[in-house]
Amino acid sequence: MEIILIAGIAQNNVIGNKGMLPWNIKEDLQHFKELTIGHPVIMGRVTYLSILEYLNKPLPNRMNIVLSDKVEDKKPGFIFANSIESALEEAKKYSDRVYIMGGQSIYKQFMPLATKLEITKIHKDYEGDAYFPEINESDWLEKKREDKENSENKFSFITYERKPQIIKPVKKGMFIAFEGIDGCGKSTQVRNLVHHIFEKSKYHHVVLTRNPYKNVSIREILHQDTDPYSQAEKLAELYINDRKDQVEEVVKPNLKDGFFVVTDRYKMSTISYQTAQGLEMQNLIEKQSSLPIPHITFIIDVSPEEAMDRMRKEDVSVRGKEHKFEANIDFIKKLRENYKIASEILKENGEKVFVINGERSKEEIFQEIKEIFDREIQN
Ligand code: ADP
Ligand code: TYD
Numbered sequence: 001m002e003i004i005l006i007a008g009i010a011q012n013n014v015i016g017n018k019g020m021l022p023w024n025i026k027e028d029l030q031h032f033k034e035l036t037i038g039h040p041v042i043m044g045r046v047t048y049l050s051i052l053e054y055l056n057k058p059l060p061n062r063m064n065i066v067l068s069d070k071v072e073d074k075k076p077g078f079i080f081a082n083s084i085e086s087a088l089e090e091a092k093k094y095s096d097r098v099y100i101m102g103g104q105s106i107y108k109q110f111m112p113l114a115t116k117l118e119i120t121k122i123h124k125d126y127e128g129d130a131y132f133p134e135i136n137e138s139d140w141l142e143k144k145r146e147d148k149e150n151s152e153n154k155f156s157f158i159t160y161e162r163k164p165q166i167i168k169p170v171k172k173g174m175f176i177a178f179e180g181i182d183g184c185g186k187s188t189q190v191r192n193l194v195h196h197i198f199e200k201s202k203y204h205h206v207v208l209t210r211n212p213y214k215n216v217s218i219r220e221i222l223h224q225d226t227d228p229y230s231q232a233e234k235l236a237e238l239y240i241n242d243r244k245d246q247v248e249e250v251v252k253p254n255l256k257d258g259f260f261v262v263t264d265r266y267k268m269s270t271i272s273y274q275t276a277q278g279l280e281m282q283n284l285i286e287k288q289s290s291l292p293i294p295h296i297t298f299i300i301d302v303s304p305e306e307a308m309d310r311m312r313k314e315d316v317s318v319r320g321k322e323h324k325f326e327a328n329i330d331f332i333k334k335l336r337e338n339y340k341i342a343s344e345i346l347k348e349n350g351e352k353v354f355v356i357n358g359e360r361s362k363e364e365i366f367q368e369i370k371e372i373f374d375r376e377i378q379n
Pocket of ligand 2: 212320
């Protein structure tokens with residue numbers, strides 16, 4: 001199905017102000033009508049409310065689908081959907097083409113799915129509070145353009161089509177690390193990224209690895225006592241040596257073959273955890289300076305309360321028995337702080353570290369990770 005974003009966009013990317021269109025261009029409304037008539041349209045809550053205000057009924061001769069789970073006043077004649085998938089399912093019943101008519105968050109969510117953009121570009125800045133997402137030149141090709149003007153405005157009707165995705169062969173491979181406190185959602189996002197890399201091209205070989213890598217005595221120490229501050233030196237040494245094995249046996253050989261290597265935890269875990277245990281951060285950084293630097297490190301940042309809550313909900317048979325670092329909230333607070341400090345230091349050293357807000361839905365988090373990955377893979 002064709003998924004088409006249709007929008008009027010000012011020069012400064014504004015699409016709306018206080019729930020309304022900041023301009024009044026008759027020709028644009030006519031253009032919108034000509035394109036959308038006979039096809040379903042999908043809108044968000046704010047756009048729905050503004051239609052009610054202007055018309056007090058759905059746009060005629062088109063199925064009006066409202067994507068929102070927060071609409072209380074459900075007027076007849078509209079269809080209400082509470083997910084992107086169900087909105088598209090509805091739309092499919094009426095046409096092989098659906099128009100997405102805003103606002104900001106709806107455009108943003110559909111942008112990755114869109115096959116075409118029908119944009120009315122207004123060649124002037126407007127004040128507003130809602131914006132269109134970036135139209136990335138590497139993704140979109142201007143197919144058609146009509147320049148127009150009336151007494152007040154110059155504007156253009158522009159049609160963009162999605163460029164065929166050319167995947168550059170990756171010659172050198174890429175090394176990606178995920179970090180964060182226990183329960184932050186790392187493993188979930190590691191799985192998402194591995195899946196994404198493989199989906200991009202069947203020629204992308206992905207190797208998934210983790211820390212601790214193969215030294216089983218580390219796990220024993222984690223369960224020996226419940227004091228998060230004990231055994232700091234020992235753990236630092238074991239983790240770093242274990243990581244050196246991982247690097248020689250898994251990371252380097254696979255990168256050399258041009259493969260992707262994704263690791264669940266890496267050197268920042270030692271830097272943050274063992275610093276929280278009382279060791280010196282700078283020293284832990286230096287001790288690991290000979291290890292390969294990941295092309296990207298993602299830190300999933302969540303509050304200790306949220307992480308503990310997530311872990312509590314998980315089945316012990318999946319998660320494993322609680323170990324010394326998981327129960328003490330003050331320790332976890334220090335950890336989170338250390339991740340922040342360490343990320344600043346490593347960034348200053350030229351490493352690519354991205355702190356991702358983990359207190360969102362799994363999908364929203366992955367969307368951001370995917371965007372960063374897709375951008376970095378081009379470089
Ligand atoms: P980690 O590997 O960092 O310990 P997991 O990915 O195993 O974290 O996630 C811990 C728990 O939290 C799992 O039950 C998972 O399903 C859940 N979870 C992960 N991401 C989110 C999220 N964005 N919102 C709510 N729960 C999440
Ligand atoms: P594990 O249950 O294997 O990790 P995860 O919760 O990520 O599945 O336990 C590893 C624990 O050890 C975890 O709490 C983080 C901590 N840790 C360190 O203290 N230093 C390190 O270098 C690493 C890799 C982990």
